[in-house]
Amino acid sequence: MSCKAILAACALATALAGSSGVEAKGGPRAQAGVASWYGPGFHGRRTANGERFDTHALTAAHRFLPFGSRVRVTNNSNGRSVVVRINDRGPYVGGRVIDLSNAAARAIGVSGVAKVRIARL
Template sequence: MKRGWLVGLAVCLSLALAQGYRVQKGDTLYSIARRYGTTVEALKALNGLSGDVIRVGQVLQVSGTPAARPAAANRDWRFYQQGRAAWYGPGFQGRRTASGERFDTYGFTAAHRTLPFGTQVRVTNLRNGRSVIVRINDRGPYTRGYVIDLSYAAARAIGMSGSATVRIEVLR
């Protein structure tokens, strides 16, 4: 009986401390969690979400206040990721991306699961050391084990013919 009372009190306190955040274009659960100093798992639990999909205009409960952003000159961290990359085939030319823009096979763009739209990243092919800078404008990849989908032009720039192991570095 005491345990049920304590759980109820904890839920009431977390709801009382929670505030609403309206999802903006380009937001991901990861970016919102970072902004509020929490985890994706905590956000999902607080909002009863089972997946990672959120919609523009949706109001999410968040606890705490937005974390202060460090001045750009004081940034001593970088986001790095390593894994497999693939590229979009010609059948995607002109289709709408998750950001709402039309896909251009010859543009230097990419799809990533969590990085905000507009983020500039350097993608380096670890087999040959060649790099390209791309802008995130889509969500994906949806193939298990892959971390990024590149446009045809970006894949060619780093010497990819199929898939490749790459390193991703966020620039801004």
């Protein structure tokens, strides 16, 4: 089995389990967990949906939400929120639910990692 097939199977299993909230179709539309950000080292590289990553755009990576989905991400510690578009896959670090672009992270006051709520719009 190829690496891509294994990653796809893992993403599908995560989506079907629905253990952390947001589901691709129907079911709960909210999720809580830890957000992180990614940026300088990835700026200009291709995202999973084929577009070039722009650290200054309001975008994010999520394990299974469809590309183009819009989600509101709210920082639990200060109540600030931002709407981002899903254009990449990840995060691949355990315990994290979303990777934000640098612009999105700055908009809600995340400088490293933060506990957030995610609501699919």
